[in-house]
Amino acid sequence: MNLTLRQLRSFIALAETGSFVRAAEIVHVSQPALSQQIKEMEAQTGLRLVERQPRRAVLTPAGHELQAHARAVLAEMDALEQAARWREGLGGRLALGVIPTVAPYLLPVALPLIRSRNLTLELRIRESQTETVLDGLEAGRLDAAVVALPTGRAGLVEVPLFEDRFLLAGNAATLAGQGAAIRPDALDPDRLLLLEEGHCLADQALEVCALRRADTRVDLGASSLATLAGLVAEGFGFTFLPELAAASELAAAPRLALHRFADPQPARRLGLLRRRTATDDGWFTTLAEILREAGEARLARLPV
Template sequence: MTIVQLEYIVAVDTYRSFVSAAEKCFVTQPTLSMQVQKLEDTLGVKIFDRTKQPVVPTEIGNDIIAQARVMLSEHQKIKEIISDRQKDLAGELKVGIIPTVAPYILPKIINQFIAKYPQVKLVVWEQTTEQIIQQLKLGMIDCGILSTPLHEPQLTETPLFYENFVAYVAKNSHLAKKKNINPDDINMEELWILNEGHCMRDQVLNICQRRKSSKGFQHFEYNTGSIETLKRMVDQNNGTTILPELALVDLTEKQLDKVRYFKSPEPAREISLVTQKNFIKRRMIDALKAEVLEFVPKRMKNKKKKDLIEI
């Protein structure tokens, strides 16, 4: 018997359907079905009568579900013990973060963070990799969130996640017809990239192997530090740009149609939490890290089958 299995039977009881219970639990229906079966096996009794439509709990199933709800509420209290304690965390935490990561992470976690740690003042600066490294060494900020490896012996890197790069392609591009693409498929002439100073600019150029051909004429040049601006350029004009995976979260259906994934191994960047070797404020930094990790999808925490692009 596992806690998850209890959550599943409570969900099936609540929604009276395996399909919708599975949705609410963020798993597929077979996963949920099998776990419910397994629980029924270990207990040796049928909990649900599936011949009825909608499904109903059996007589003994009702008793079990009621007790499962009690147990889950006691389970919840363990977490509450922790969050009460977290209120103690106090002080100022200064964070440097690169602009190609910040908009896709911070807005998602900031509310939950300040609710959990009301005594902590979070001070964030959007800065380039170079600036963050300097500030860290000088002790002007407590930690940085940026793309690694940095090869800086004075600093400690703790990987948070591995983020794929994807192509974002206008309808009329030759890439739009492909399902998955190779870096080589990209014409440098139609590629929108960030201006200098951004590590992601260098990574994008690395992906495309700096094959900037001399043929063809650049009719104009555009300098921006914002990925969102590049995306709009593709939306409203044409061409192609490269987006980090987390930028896809808020896309509309229509925009998602423009996304083309790279063939495996997909190019990716490693995003890490970086601190000085001997840093203080460990608890606050751990809290920030936990918050980020909770938001990031599980698959992004695994480095396998990715082609990490250095700066």
């Protein structure tokens, strides 16, 4: 049996998507070519790995077992590639995943700092919700990720970067009746606007308010903090805004007003992650230092 890394990557893509068409797009081959690779794997192993149903591909028990082995092999290969790539610290190619409530605010400050360390670095940014970013990191599609901690996932190294406190955002009239010492659990849930499901920031806001999404009457489904900030600035309720985003959103929405919560102020802890199997010859520590510096510089701009 002589399975290739290309076959293993194609098989993992098929296992994750359940679709020959989508898997072929991920690994950049035609659908017939990917189908042929899977057939060759089945011929070499003597096992039926995939059930080809009308609208999806489903792994057999043997396929699930092979998937586990394939992930382990690819993780080791990624570690070897990284060991060569990072021999001289932050250099080569870096695929970084960042969640949407961080990327537009942290990256404009962080990227010039990264470039100043190494102008030859090929940087690839992937912005997506937490679960998608973490899946990409575990699968080897990303080298590192910036998300809110803790993730609760094994096999990842988590390094804290900085604390990002939450502010209450609305307009002057909305916040006038809230009092000087605002507590999250005292807010009116009927006026609370949240990001759509899947954003960890929305889950964190509900947690500090001791609420469930069903307790809120406004089902907005907003996908960006900019949308929320613009709405609450015009008097449509209020929302939670991280300090990291505050300076940008204040500049974009002049009628936006911010108020700090009473101590202990609710906050999220942002961190940098990598796979535990990935080699750190200095690149990860360097990247964490740069992102921490960028975060602290961004937070220093807040006038509240």
